[in-house]
Amino acid sequence: MDLFEDDPQPGGNAPEFTVSEISGAVKRTVEGNFSHVRVRGELGRISRPRSGHIYLDLKDDxxxxxxxxxxxxxxxLPMQPEEGMEVVATGRLTTFPGQSKYQMVIEDMVPAGAGALMAMLEKRKAKLEAEGLFRPERKRPLPYLPEIIGVVTSPSGAVIRDILHRLRDRFPRKVLVWPVAVQGQRCAIEVENAIKGFNRLTPGGALPRPDVLIVARGGGSVEDLWGFNEEIVVRAAAESQIPLISAVGHETDTTLIDFASDRRAPTPTAAAEMAVPVRLELMAWLDNQGARLARAGGQSVLLRRQRLRDLARALPRPEALAETARQRLDLASDRLPRALRDLAQARRSRLVELSAELSPRRLGDRLRHDRTRLDDLSRRLERSLSTNAQRERSRLDAVSSRLPGAGTAALRRRRERLGTLRLSAVPLRRSLSQGAADLSRLAPRLPKAQEARLRELSARLTALERIRQSYDHGAVLARGFVLVRDGSGALVTSRATAKPGEALELEFSDGRRAATAGPD
Known part of the structure; x- marks a missing residue:
C-alpha cells in the first residue's frame, strides 16, 4: 500500500514548455520549411491602414x-491588388504569436496569367465607364495651332525623339517634357503627378501652361503598359483641363487612358501630327486663299463696273434733266424784274396814300370835325330829352285830371320814369366829354407814329429793292452771260430751237446786237 502511493504519476517526467517557447518552436518550424513559397489564389479581403502596409486574404474554394x-x-508592386483578382504571390510563411496564427509575408505579386489580368481590366473599365469618365461629351477639342505642347514620357527613350523630330518637320513649337517612368511600380503615380502638375501651371507664367498634352510610350506587353490602366491615371486624364492626347503603345495596344483622353493616337508620332498642322501645307493653303480672294475681288469689281454701265445707259442725260428747269428759271428771271418794279411801285403808291391820310393837318381837321359833331349831338340829345320830358309831364297831368283816385300810382310811375330819363342824359354827356378828352390827349402822339410807320415802310421798300436787284437779269448779263431771242422776241433756251440761218438778237449788259444762227 505504501509502495503504491510512492509511484510517480503517469507522464510526470515529460518536459514543460512555456507558451512563448511553443510559439517560437512553431515559428521556426514553419519558417524553416516554408521560407520561399509561391501561392496561387483569389484575393479576398484587402485592408490598407494608415501605416502603408497591405493586409489581405488569399483563398480558394x-x-x-x-x-x-x-x-x-x-x-x-507592378500593380495594386484588388479584391477578386487571381494572383500568384511569392514570399514566405511565418507565424504571428500574438494571435496564434500563421500568415504569408508577400514579397511579389503578379496576376495569374493574362486571362486574369484582362478580366480585371474589363472589370475596371466597366466601373469607370459607369461613372461617366469615357463619355464623348466630356472630351475637349484640340487647339488648331498650340503655342506650347506638354509631353509626359520617358526622357531617355526613342518616343521623345520621334515626337520632337515630327514637330520640327511639321510646325516647330515650344515643348515642355515632364519625365516619368513609363513602366514598373512608379509609372502610375508619376504619370498622375505629371498630368496634374501641368494643369496647375499658370497660363503665361514663368513656366507657361501647355495648350495641349501628349502622354506617350512605346509598345510593350500588357504588363509593361499596365501603369496606364491604373485608376489614378485614368481619373487624372479625365479631370485634365488641358486637352490630352494619349499615345501609349502601338496601334493594336489599348489602355484605359485611351478611353479617358480627348484624342487617341495610334503611335507617338501620330500624336505629334495631331497636335500641329503642316506648316508648308498651311502656307500653301494661305497662298491659295489669298489668290482666290484677289480673283474674287477683281471679278466683283468688274461685275459691279458692268452693272454701273448698264444702269448709266438707262438714265437720261444730265443736260436733258436740267433743260426744263433751266427754261423755267430763264422765264422767271425775265418776269422777276418787272414784277419787282410793279410791286415796289404799288407799295410806294400805297405808302403815299397812307402818308397822306396820316398828315397832322388832316388829322387835326378830322379831330375838329368830330369834336364839332360831338357837341352838336350832345346839344340835340339834351333838347330831345327835355322835349320828351315836357310832353310826358303834360300827358301825365291830363291823365291825372281825368282819374283823380285811381291814377295816383300810374302818375307816380310816370314821374319815376321821367326822372330816370333825366338822369340817363348826364352819363351820356360825361361819356362824350371823356371821348373828347382822350382824342385831345392822343393827337400829339400822331406825328411820332406817322414817322415810325414811314421808316418801317421805307426799310421794307429798300429790302424789296435789294431782292429785285439780285434777281435782275442785268446783273447776270454783267457777269458775262448773253440773253438770246429769236425774231419774234421769244427766248431761245436750247440749241435745238435755233434753226440754222434764223435771225437772232443777243442782249448784252451794255446793249443788244443782231446775229444769225449758224449751221450744225
Whole structure:
C-alpha cells in the first residue's frame, strides 16, 4: 500500500514548455520549411491602414491564407491588388504569436496569367465607364495651332525623339517634357503627378501652361503598359483641363487612358501630327486663299463696273434733266424784274396814300370835325330829352285830371320814369366829354407814329429793292452771260430751237446786237 502511493504519476517526467517557447518552436518550424513559397489564389479581403502596409486574404474554394505586404514592398508592386483578382504571390510563411496564427509575408505579386489580368481590366473599365469618365461629351477639342505642347514620357527613350523630330518637320513649337517612368511600380503615380502638375501651371507664367498634352510610350506587353490602366491615371486624364492626347503603345495596344483622353493616337508620332498642322501645307493653303480672294475681288469689281454701265445707259442725260428747269428759271428771271418794279411801285403808291391820310393837318381837321359833331349831338340829345320830358309831364297831368283816385300810382310811375330819363342824359354827356378828352390827349402822339410807320415802310421798300436787284437779269448779263431771242422776241433756251440761218438778237449788259444762227 505504501509502495503504491510512492509511484510517480503517469507522464510526470515529460518536459514543460512555456507558451512563448511553443510559439517560437512553431515559428521556426514553419519558417524553416516554408521560407520561399509561391501561392496561387483569389484575393479576398484587402485592408490598407494608415501605416502603408497591405493586409489581405488569399483563398480558394476550401481554405483562406492570411497575407501581409509591408509598406516598402507595396510601393514596388507592378500593380495594386484588388479584391477578386487571381494572383500568384511569392514570399514566405511565418507565424504571428500574438494571435496564434500563421500568415504569408508577400514579397511579389503578379496576376495569374493574362486571362486574369484582362478580366480585371474589363472589370475596371466597366466601373469607370459607369461613372461617366469615357463619355464623348466630356472630351475637349484640340487647339488648331498650340503655342506650347506638354509631353509626359520617358526622357531617355526613342518616343521623345520621334515626337520632337515630327514637330520640327511639321510646325516647330515650344515643348515642355515632364519625365516619368513609363513602366514598373512608379509609372502610375508619376504619370498622375505629371498630368496634374501641368494643369496647375499658370497660363503665361514663368513656366507657361501647355495648350495641349501628349502622354506617350512605346509598345510593350500588357504588363509593361499596365501603369496606364491604373485608376489614378485614368481619373487624372479625365479631370485634365488641358486637352490630352494619349499615345501609349502601338496601334493594336489599348489602355484605359485611351478611353479617358480627348484624342487617341495610334503611335507617338501620330500624336505629334495631331497636335500641329503642316506648316508648308498651311502656307500653301494661305497662298491659295489669298489668290482666290484677289480673283474674287477683281471679278466683283468688274461685275459691279458692268452693272454701273448698264444702269448709266438707262438714265437720261444730265443736260436733258436740267433743260426744263433751266427754261423755267430763264422765264422767271425775265418776269422777276418787272414784277419787282410793279410791286415796289404799288407799295410806294400805297405808302403815299397812307402818308397822306396820316398828315397832322388832316388829322387835326378830322379831330375838329368830330369834336364839332360831338357837341352838336350832345346839344340835340339834351333838347330831345327835355322835349320828351315836357310832353310826358303834360300827358301825365291830363291823365291825372281825368282819374283823380285811381291814377295816383300810374302818375307816380310816370314821374319815376321821367326822372330816370333825366338822369340817363348826364352819363351820356360825361361819356362824350371823356371821348373828347382822350382824342385831345392822343393827337400829339400822331406825328411820332406817322414817322415810325414811314421808316418801317421805307426799310421794307429798300429790302424789296435789294431782292429785285439780285434777281435782275442785268446783273447776270454783267457777269458775262448773253440773253438770246429769236425774231419774234421769244427766248431761245436750247440749241435745238435755233434753226440754222434764223435771225437772232443777243442782249448784252451794255446793249443788244443782231446775229444769225449758224449751221450744225
Amino acid at each position: 476550401r481554405s483562406v491564407l492570411a497575407g501581409v505586404i509591408w509598406k516598402g514592398q507595396a510601393a514596388r
